[in-house]
Amino acid sequence: MIMKRVLIVDDAAFMRVTLKSMLENNGFEVVGEAENGIIGVQKYVELNPDVVTMDITMPEMSGIDALKEMKKINPNVKVVMISAMGQDMLIRESVIAGAKSFIVKPFKEEFMVKTLTQVLGI
Template sequence: MRILVVDDSSFMRNMLRAVLEKAGHHVIGEASNGQEAISQYRDLNPELVILDITMPILSGLESLKEILNYNAHAKVLMCSAMGQKAIIEESIRYGAKGFITKPFKEALILDEVAKMC
């Protein structure tokens, strides 16, 4: 699967890349803020976006809305260290296909990605 990874933390992007590539997925791009995420989505047309909620410039939720306005069929997994029920529900209501809570567990990441295939 061709995946765009979006997180303001380079450590988290690298960790996600390692997990995904080890499982045979292709990380085709990375972004460190919501504005870059939208631009990269349009340029790269990934099959899946893993999108952090708390980011500079545009939040993950704002970016999610823009990506879905551009492509209503986009597959987006949201992630956050918060893991609060209200944030998960809001993400799903806006159109996210799933939610991953930090700190990441490799098996959970891969389970959520597998649901998108």
């Protein structure tokens, strides 16, 4: 099986480490990490990952704004938004902006893997 390439965009270092370990344990290749939306968009252009996990609330540029920028670059970009509980309005906004799916924290490894697998169609 070809390893699917993932870009992790989250302002919390702990979350990036957690996501990276979950994904790598399940056969994904984490090609890059970014701590805000601006860097996330730059790394998306540079690395061309198969899928992006994106925190909704970040400094500099929110996940929703970064998603919109990525959609301009590639209308078919696959972005899975990650949000804290109680961010229903933001989740709705991100789906309208083109997110393929979303995950609410805290989440289980199996759910994360299942969601990315569905989004990637594997």
